[in-house]
Amino acid sequence: MTPAAPAFKIPLIDIRPSNPHAAHQLLTAATETGFIYLPSSCIPIPPSTLNTIFALSQSFFKSPLSIKQPTSISSNAAGKNLGWVAQGIENLDPSTQKHADVKEAFNLGEPDLAGNNFEQPLPTPLQAYEQLLVDFYAQCHELCQILLRLFAVALGVGEEWFTSRHDRTKGPSGTVLRLLYYPSRHVSAVEGKEGGDMRAGAHSDYGSLTLLFQQRGQPGLEVKGPGGDWVGVPVDPEGAGERGEGLPVLVNIGDLLEDWTAGLLKSTVHRVVFPPAEGEGGADRYSIAYFCHPVDEARLEAVPSDVVKAYAAARKGERKREVVRGDGSVMTARDHLMERLAATYTVK
Numbered sequence: 001m002t003p004a005a006p007a008f009k010i011p012l013i014d015i016r017p018s019n020p021h022a023a024h025q026l027l028t029a030a031t032e033t034g035f036i037y038l039p040s041s042c043i044p045i046p047p048s049t050l051n052t053i054f055a056l057s058q059s060f061f062k063s064p065l066s067i068k069q070p071t072s073i074s075s076n077a078a079g080k081n082l083g084w085v086a087q088g089i090e091n092l093d094p095s096t097q098k099h100a101d102v103k104e105a106f107n108l109g110e111p112d113l114a115g116n117n118f119e120q121p122l123p124t125p126l127q128a129y130e131q132l133l134v135d136f137y138a139q140c141h142e143l144c145q146i147l148l149r150l151f152a153v154a155l156g157v158g159e160e161w162f163t164s165r166h167d168r169t170k171g172p173s174g175t176v177l178r179l180l181y182y183p184s185r186h187v188s189a190v191e192g193k194e195g196g197d198m199r200a201g202a203h204s205d206y207g208s209l210t211l212l213f214q215q216r217g218q219p220g221l222e223v224k225g226p227g228g229d230w231v232g233v234p235v236d237p238e239g240a241g242e243r244g245e246g247l248p249v250l251v252n253i254g255d256l257l258e259d260w261t262a263g264l265l266k267s268t269v270h271r272v273v274f275p276p277a278e279g280e281g282g283a284d285r286y287s288i289a290y291f292c293h294p295v296d297e298a299r300l301e302a303v304p305s306d307v308v309k310a311y312a313a314a315r316k317g318e319r320k321r322e323v324v325r326g327d328g329s330v331m332t333a334r335d336h337l338m339e340r341l342a343a344t345y346t347v348k
């Protein structure tokens with residue numbers, strides 16, 4: 001008899017300094033599941049900020065085309081990859097998915113360094129809340145820096161090894177804040193779009209870390225377990241909402257951090273599905289994703305960690321991708337992102 005695979009369970013980790021095991025627990029989770037829940041109480045983002053941003057997101061996505069179109073990614077004003085992404089544009093898994101993802105998105109690039117505004121045009125419903133969005137951006141970045149410091153500690157490298165390479169004062173990065181809207185199946189059918197079956201096709205994220213904020217009653221995220229099975233990711237695994245607390249935030253490791261650590265930290269494949277049909281076809285889903293990247297010019301030189309070195313030596317030849325090229329030159333974070341984009345979007 002073969003032993004059953006261990007159940008795939010995403011751990012909830014308290015990352016406050018009062019937990020002396022936080023760094024170790026994070027590293028274990030990152031090497032096993034690649035996904036981690038953080039309780040709302042240990043993140044530097046007030047639940048009221050999140051509620052406001054979800055309300056803004058809803059009001060934007062429910063706006064008429066005349067509000068959305070001027071900020072579209074296909075307009076010159078928005079800039080590359082920034083702005084509104086209409087339904088039918090993106091397919092995260094073109095190899096198996098015939099139709100585009102059933103979703104809309106709004107991509108927000110980094111604010112200026114002074115922390116006053118965004119360089120892209122904001123749609124009308126967001127304009128009055130620019131400062132709140134700028135502050136939220138900074139809070140997300142700070143949370144990623146806290147996590148990156150803990151990973152550095154767990155790997156036995158200098159505490160600032162990763163954070164110094166994510167230091168915004170050193171230049172721009174590929175970091176993006178993304179508002180996401182997945183209509184219920186009912187709504188997408190009414191709009192007459194060709195019926196896609198997937199809200200977001202199977203993929204892994206590109207950057208170093210992703211933060212994902214979700215709302216009660218709006219499930220849909222699934223991660224690929226070690227046996228290739230899809231496992232549902234509950235929005236509120238421990239009933240925080242019922243206790244009147246904020247929901248936990250999900251963190252996942254992206255391809256860049258996986259590649260940088262020679263595959264030790266796992267960038268786990270995930271997707272977003274429609275909930276099983278109920279009533280009118282389930283609820284709409286809104287989520288907010290913060291994709292954190294090192295600064296563009298950061299060189300992805302080998303992490304000087306004994307743990308990483310031992311893993312790299314044991315798994316030589318098994319890696320999905322390399323950050324050091326055949327000629328010995330080291331990729332920058334920008335090179336890495338360009339390569340991932342080129343691998344995904346074959347037609348451009």
Ligand SMILES: O=C(O)CCC(=O)C(=O)O
Pocket residue numbers: 178180200205212220221270271272287288289
């Ligand atoms: O909306 C979600 O739950 C996840 C979205 C996602 O995985 C992505 O945009 O990369």
Ligand SMILES: [Fe+2]
Pocket residue numbers: 203204205270
């Ligand atoms: Fe993702």
